[in-house]
Amino acid sequence: MTSAFSNEPLAELRRAEERELFTAALARLDARGSLEVPVIVAGERRGGRAMFDSIDPAEPSRIVARASAASAADVDSAVAAAASAAHDWGAREAAERSAVLIRAAAELRSQRHWLAALAVRECAKPWAEADADVCEAIDYLEYYARAAQQLAIGPELAQVPGERNALHYRPRGVAAVIAPWNFPLAISAGMTAAALAAGNGACLKPAEQSPACALALYEALERAGLPSGALALLPGEGDVGAALVAHPGVHTIAFTGSAAVGLEILRRSAELASGQRHIKRVVAEMGGKNCVIVDSDADLDDVVPAVLESAFAFAGQKCSAASRILVHERVFALLEGRLRGAIETLLVGPAERFDTDVPPVIEAAARERIERALADAAGDGARVSRVAGTPSGAGFYVAPALVLGAGAGSAVVEEEIFGPVLSLEAVDSVASACDIVDAQPQALTGGLFSRNPKTVAEVARRTPVGNLYVNRAITGAMVGRQPFGGNRLSGTGAKSGGPDYLKQFVDPVVVSESTVRHGLAV
Amino acid sequence: MSLGTAPVALDAEILELGRRLARRRHSRGAATRAGRDRAMALASRDPQVRAALFRMVDVAPACSTPAELAAHLEALLADVDEPATAVRLAAEAAGGPLASAVGRVAAAAVQQMAGAFIVGETPQAAARVLRRLWSRGAAVTVDLLGEATVTRGEGRAYAAACDAALLTLAQESARWPARPLLERDGAGALPRVNLSLKVTALTPLVRPQAPQRGRDDAAELLRGLLRRARELGAHLHVDMESLDSRELVLELVMEILGEREFADGPSSGIVLQTYLRDSELMLERVLEWSRASARATPLTVRLVKGAYWDHETIEAAQSGWRPPVFTDKADSDRSFERLTRKLIDAWATERLARPAIASHNLRSLAHAIVYARHAGLTDADYELQVLRGLGDDIQESLTAEGLRARVYCPVGNLMAGMAYLVRRLLENTSNDSFLASRVSGATLDELLAPP
Numbered sequence: 001m002t003s004a005f006s007n008e009p010l011a012e013l014r015r016a017e018e019r020e021l022f023t024a025a026l027a028r029l030d031a032r033g034s035l036e037v038p039v040i041v042a043g044e045r046r047g048g049r050a051m052f053d054s055i056d057p058a059e060p061s062r063i064v065a066r067a068s069a070a071s072a073a074d075v076d077s078a079v080a081a082a083a084s085a086a087h088d089w090g091a092r093e094a095a096e097r098s099a100v101l102i103r104a105a106a107e108l109r110s111q112r113h114w115l116a117a118l119a120v121r122e123c124a125k126p127w128a129e130a131d132a133d134v135c136e137a138i139d140y141l142e143y144y145a146r147a148a149q150q151l152a153i154g155p156e157l158a159q160v161p162g163e164r165n166a167l168h169y170r171p172r173g174v175a176a177v178i179a180p181w182n183f184p185l186a187i188s189a190g191m192t193a194a195a196l197a198a199g200n201g202a203c204l205k206p207a208e209q210s211p212a213c214a215l216a217l218y219e220a221l222e223r224a225g226l227p228s229g230a231l232a233l234l235p236g237e238g239d240v241g242a243a244l245v246a247h248p249g250v251h252t253i254a255f256t257g258s259a260a261v262g263l264e265i266l267r268r269s270a271e272l273a274s275g276q277r278h279i280k281r282v283v284a285e286m287g288g289k290n291c292v293i294v295d296s297d298a299d300l301d302d303v304v305p306a307v308l309e310s311a312f313a314f315a316g317q318k319c320s321a322a323s324r325i326l327v328h329e330r331v332f333a334l335l336e337g338r339l340r341g342a343i344e345t346l347l348v349g350p351a352e353r354f355d356t357d358v359p360p361v362i363e364a365a366a367r368e369r370i371e372r373a374l375a376d377a378a379g380d381g382a383r384v385s386r387v388a389g390t391p392s393g394a395g396f397y398v399a400p401a402l403v404l405g406a407g408a409g410s411a412v413v414e415e416e417i418f419g420p421v422l423s424l425e426a427v428d429s430v431a432s433a434c435d436i437v438d439a440q441p442q443a444l445t446g447g448l449f450s451r452n453p454k455t456v457a458e459v460a461r462r463t464p465v466g467n468l469y470v471n472r473a474i475t476g477a478m479v480g481r482q483p484f485g486g487n488r489l490s491g492t493g494a495k496s497g498g499p500d501y502l503k504q505f506v507d508p509v510v511v512s513e514s515t516v517r518h519g520l521a522v
Numbered sequence: 523m524s525l526g527t528a529p530v531a532l533d534a535e536i537l538e539l540g541r542r543l544a545r546r547r548h549s550r551g552a553a554t555r556a557g558r559d560r561a562m563a564l565a566s567r568d569p570q571v572r573a574a575l576f577r578m579v580d581v582a583p584a585c586s587t588p589a590e591l592a593a594h595l596e597a598l599l600a601d602v603d604e605p606a607t608a609v610r611l612a613a614e615a616a617g618g619p620l621a622s623a624v625g626r627v628a629a630a631a632v633q634q635m636a637g638a639f640i641v642g643e644t645p646q647a648a649a650r651v652l653r654r655l656w657s658r659g660a661a662v663t664v665d666l667l668g669e670a671t672v673t674r675g676e677g678r679a680y681a682a683a684c685d686a687a688l689l690t691l692a693q694e695s696a697r698w699p700a701r702p703l704l705e706r707d708g709a710g711a712l713p714r715v716n717l718s719l720k721v722t723a724l725t726p727l728v729r730p731q732a733p734q735r736g737r738d739d740a741a742e743l744l745r746g747l748l749r750r751a752r753e754l755g756a757h758l759h760v761d762m763e764s765l766d767s768r769e770l771v772l773e774l775v776m777e778i779l780g781e782r783e784f785a786d787g788p789s790s791g792i793v794l795q796t797y798l799r800d801s802e803l804m805l806e807r808v809l810e811w812s813r814a815s816a817r818a819t820p821l822t823v824r825l826v827k828g829a830y831w832d833h834e835t836i837e838a839a840q841s842g843w844r845p846p847v848f849t850d851k852a853d854s855d856r857s858f859e860r861l862t863r864k865l866i867d868a869w870a871t872e873r874l875a876r877p878a879i880a881s882h883n884l885r886s887l888a889h890a891i892v893y894a895r896h897a898g899l900t901d902a903d904y905e906l907q908v909l910r911g912l913g914d915d916i917q918e919s920l921t922a923e924g925l926r927a928r929v930y931c932p933v934g935n936l937m938a939g940m941a942y943l944v945r946r947l948l949e950n951t952s953n954d955s956f957l958a959s960r961v962s963g964a965t966l967d968e969l970l971a972p973p
Contacts, residue, residue, distance in 0.1 A: 009842025014730035014766055128731060297584045297594065301670035301941070330586065341673025345726045347735070355732035451581040454597040 002098065005146050005480050008109065008135040011116075013128055019354055022127055025113035026352055029121060037067035037211040037235055039074050040218060042081035043228025046074065052237070054211055057124035057360040058350035058395040064122045065212035070234035072243055075203070078232035079249040082174045082201030085229030090171040090199030094152035098145035101193055103224035105141035108134060108185075108217075115185060115216055122210050123184050124351040124359040124396075129314045132476070136186035137217065139479035140497065141193045147502050148197035162516040169506035171199030172281065173251035176244035178205050178265070180256045181362060182317045184213035190479075190496050191254035191283075192217065196230065198505035200252065203232045203244055207257075209362055211235040241265075245280075248273035252505055254283045256319075259416070259442070259489055262286040283504045285491045287416035288319050288444025290474060293433040293459065296328040298449035298471075300335055304342045306473040308357075310447065311422040312346055312400050313475065315361050320445040320467070320475045320484070324413060324423045326433035332426040339402065339424065340385065346400050348390045358387075358420055360396040367396045370419035373411040374401055382406040416442070430455055434462045444486030447474040464488060466495070532892045533972060539923075540888040540970035546919035571609055574598040580944050582632040583937040588625025592616040595628055633936065639911035639946050640667065640939045641931045645687040648933045649694045656695070656714070659921040660929050661704040661905065663716040663759060664691060667934030667942050671723045674739075680723040681743040685750050687933070691715040692754040703926050708903045709820055709873055713789055715756035718930065719747065721771045722763055733770035737777070740770075744778055751788035759822065762793035764830040764837075765846050772804070776811050779821070791822030791878065796861050797831055797847040797854040805861050812874045824878040824907060825861055827854050827886075829945055855886060855973030862890045869904065870897040878928065880907035882916055885970045891925065901925050912946060 012018050034053075038045040049068035056062040070078070089097065108115060112134045119130035157165040175195035179188040188206055195202040206214030218233045234240050238261075245253055245268050255265050262284040269280040292310065294303055310322035327335050349356035361367050378384045383404040390397040400420040406412040412423050427433040430450070437446060446465035450456055456470055466486040467477060477484040483498020485491050494504045515521050578595050585591040599605065599613035616624045642648030645664060652662050666687055671677045695714040705712050722728050725739040744760075751758040760775050762768060775792050778784065794805055805823070812821050828834075831847055838845040848854045858881065868874040879890040887906055894904055905926040908917045913929070920927040932942055 007842055012841070012843055014769065016769070019731065296586070297581055297590070299580075299584065301672070304670075304672040338672055338676075341675055342726060345672075345674065353732075355729060355735045357729075451577065451584070452594050452597050453601050454593075 002102065002146055002149070005143050007478055007480065008138040008142070010128075010135055011112075011131045013131070013354070019127075021113045022116055022131070026117040026120060029114060029117045034063045035065040035212045035215070037065050037215045038233075039068045039070045039235060040233040041074055041078045041229075042085070042232070043222070049074070052208060052235075054122050054209055056121050057362055058352070060364075060394050060396070062121070064118075065215075067208075067211035067235040069236040070205075070240045074234060075240060075243040075247060078203045078234055079174055079244070079247050081229040082203055082232055083249055084201075085227050086171060086173060086199070086201035089196070089201065089227055089230045092199070094148045094197075094199075097197060097199060098148050100221070100224050100226050101141045101145040101197055104193075104221045104226070105138045105145075107220035107223050108138050108141070108189075111216075112138075115213070118213055118216060119184055119210075120351045122212050123181055123362060125184075125314060126351045126356055126359050127354055130351070133183050133186045136183065136479060137189035140186065140190035143479045143497060144190075144193045144197040144502060147499065148199075150499075151198065151502050151506070157510070162514060162521045164513045164515055165510065166512075167508055167510045169198070169503070170509055172505055172507055173200060173278075174249055175200045175202045175252040175254055175505060176205065176241075176247070176250045177202055178241045178244065178253065178255040178257065179207060179214065181207035181209035182314070182319075184210035185217060187256050187285075188214050189217050191256065192221075192231065194496075194501055195252065195254060195505050196221075196226065198502045200505055201230050203234055203250070205234045205236065205241050205244055208235070208237050242268070245269055246271075246273065248276035250280065251278055252281045252283065254504075256285040259286040262491075263489075281504060283492055283494050285319065285485055285496065286444075286489060287418070287442060288321075288465075288486055288490050289324065289414065289416055289440055289442040290320060290322050290445045290447070290465070291324040291326050291433070291437050291440075292322045292447030292449070292474060293427075293430055293437070294325060294327040294331065294335060295430050295448070295450040295452070295455055296330040297451045297455075298328075298331065299451065300331065300338060302471060303335065303449050304338050306447075306449075307339060307422070308342055308346070309473045310475050312343070312358050312420045315358050315398065316420045316422075317361060317418050318475050319416075319486075319490075320477065321418075322447060322474050323417060323421065324425060326425050326427045326436055328430070329426045329428055332424075336404070336424060343387060343400055343402055343422075346387055348387060348397055348399060350391070350395065358400055361398050361419055362396065364396055366419065367398050370398050370417055370421060373415070373417055373419075374403070374421060377403055377406045377410050377412045380407055380410055382410065382412065430459060434459060438462065438464060441489045442486070443488035444490035445469065445474045447472075466490065466493070530972070532889070532896065535892045536885065536888045537967065537970050539892055540884045541966065543884055543888060543916070543919040543923060544966050546922050547915040568602070568606070568609075570602040571599075571606075574602055576944055576947060578628065579632050579635065579947065580940060582629060583935075583940055585625075585629075588622045588629055590625070591628050592621035592625035595624065596621075635947070636936050636939060636943050639909070639932060639943055640934060640936075641910055642933055643935045645690040645694075645933055648931065649690070652691075652931060653694065653698055655929055655931075656698045656701060656704070658918075659701060659703070660917050660927050661701075661712075661716065662929050662931050663718045663757075663907070665718040665720075665761070665930060665932045666723075667932050667939040668720075668723050669938055670941075672726050674726060677724045677726055677739070677743065680720075681747060684717060684719060684747055688715060688717055688747070688750050688754055688756050691717070692756060703902055703924070706902070707876065707926075708900065709876065713755050713757040715751075715754060716759060716928070717751070717756060718759045718761050719744075720761050720763065721774060722767050728767050728770060730766040733767075733773060736767070736770045737774045740774055741778060744774065745781075745783075748778065748784055748788055748790065751790070752784070752786070755788070757789040757791065757822070759791040759824065760793070762795055762826075762828075764833050765798065766837075768804075772807070776808075779817060780811075780815060785816055786818050789819045789822070791824055791876070793824045793826055794861065795826055795828030795830075796857040797828040797834075799846060799848060801857060801861060802864070805864055809864075809868050809874050812868075813872065820873060820876050822876040822878050823865055824880050825858065825865060826880045827858055829949065832948070852973045855883065858886050859889050859973065862886070863893055866890070866894050866897050866899065866904065870894075870899055877904040878907050879904065880930070882908060882913045883969075884916070885973070887916070887920070888970065891923075909946065912950060
């Protein structure tokens, strides 16, 4: 059995020599020019399809990758190849499959600076976040490799004389992995690794914004000895995902993305295609509208930096990001003043600069959506204050915004903005804040700042969210330490990076055998 | 004896001096110390009670009424698994009809505790204590406590408070009696006014991965304070905090003190933390800078073991890093002695940097004193530093021994001083602190043995 799991160490970016490794990797990446991302089915690289580009959000004229878009026929053949490869792959010992994943983790580790550079360019993910993304990808491979071996042991069942009961898990078949761009390596790696570790074949459909990161993951698994066919890479837009979801050969759909798409997947996957002999299972991780409750006894010295990090790191483009601060009225004015001043210190700039606090958002459409939400809020009478000074040029920069007085019905307090926008609201008590949280349809992450253990216990009891963070930032869940996933409309409840996740990709089978012959237990 | 001689040869003298310092200490203020020692011992015995009390102290200034503080106390004590009778009764009282009274008592206790470590709410209010220390032969350095700086305005306010403190202290100290040992060493005059300063309080832009941002932001405020210090003939000492800001602080200080404008002063200093594995490299870097510097006044280097051990260890564990600090206390102690010798040698031979040896460990102090004497320094050529509240009796013994001791005196209100206070209390009750070993009855000679 493999050694116990531990998280991949983050880069110690406070050391100049460590920073230089990343800068050098970025220079190597830039020297390569645009990368080519093919469709890959059964190990075969297929070009000549319709092409689309992924670009640098800080410099949209820079094409990071040119990707081939998978066709309907590619999807068909990929599912067939994955199903066929899964027979052999799923029949292997868990330890053998795990060894492949652990080798893939080593592959990622050996090129961690390059991979981070890729995330910097393709997704405008600032270095610290990009590095954390690489580490999390490694963590998922390592964690699920171990979890698969644990799963293979199966749980203990009650035994009585004369019968032998056993439960084992069998892979469900083919998993469609529909991944987002905001954790271009980590979430793709997590969903893919879980499917593969449990013995499934997988078809990875990366976000159209980040195909090059997905290719890097694919190649790491390929070099690690994953049988060709067990994983297909299907770059493309929404139609590719939709084709996978509708495909009768797909058994499990692992999705991370918006609630709208997630709900559509749930609906479509419930339709039985002709010839389909199974119910599709959907593992969906959707958005949040995450609140941080600040009680009157909170230490504002801790609150301010934690809120800045939770709301504005990576320009708020994390499903776990904070978007509403519900602060006790007694400290509201104090917190408002300090938070406003602190937000003014945020430096908006390209992800490649180590001093950047807030990078550009992923694409022009995102910027327009965020600006529209802010304009609507202002139009409805909310006070919107923005950080002055975003870089000139074509980058998709959005000045961080603090919103006060946004009313019920405003997108700023009801919808996932997925941008650097924070609503600050006064409440008369922690109980009122809990009521507000409880009224929301989303329930992904939440935060609480309080120094009273009773308050902490009460909020923990009441909160509907999947991940509650107390006296700390509400982003940055670590594999194995904070299994991650939301409730209500935020997800189907499976916790990635936790002990239960792999079970989403297997079916349990119980075998009960009589050991009685001629009235004797033999 | 030649420089760099193996310290073993000094051990007998260190032991003798250590015993003498300890004897002097025990003859003074034994009664009040015994009370505090007992409280420390009580807090150290049950880690859960200790945690509850620390958390109560920590939250005290954020509570608006005694009843609110009592509610916290009750909730915190409820977390103790097997409460002793006293703890149970305290929890019950805090939750009962007399909650407000309990809260008032607790608030008063916190205030009193703070009073031992914090000399006053403002420099003006602290003046009396500072003067008394000086009159009794101890030099001082004042540190303005503050909440974290998260906005530019807070950075400017801190700089303004430092500026005002320099002015107040200059006025006050002009009336202090002459104390030649505290005012001159072999290299020249030593300012009476000595202010310790935190760069992370000057700027909200401390970004570990981008030291340049904080450096640029703090530079102008630091220049302003240096100008004021020069004008008043004061000493400005830049403190060191966690490793996350070390690069920023070192580069900032070296850059600005290297500017032509400050070639003639003011007197200034930095801090090196010997619990860091790479602290020797840092000392070499500082000495090298000093060697190349054209400044008229030598830099003062305050050597400390370091007060952010828990922070560094926790951050490293959570991030998967090798801890940047020594994990074995004896290694920190050895590093302290090694750097002490290096710093003293550099002062004795090249006048590179004034040594300021800051510790509450009698062995570390005695080692420095004995080594300095052997290196040919007079007792006036260097100084020893302690913290107000933790090292008061040590300072008195050092002063009685004819040495220059400087007391680090925090100034500020309870809200601003809470982080400092909690750190000091933790230090005071930590299992491997020199002070706690004294309480636990380890024999003096063991404590004076080489680390």
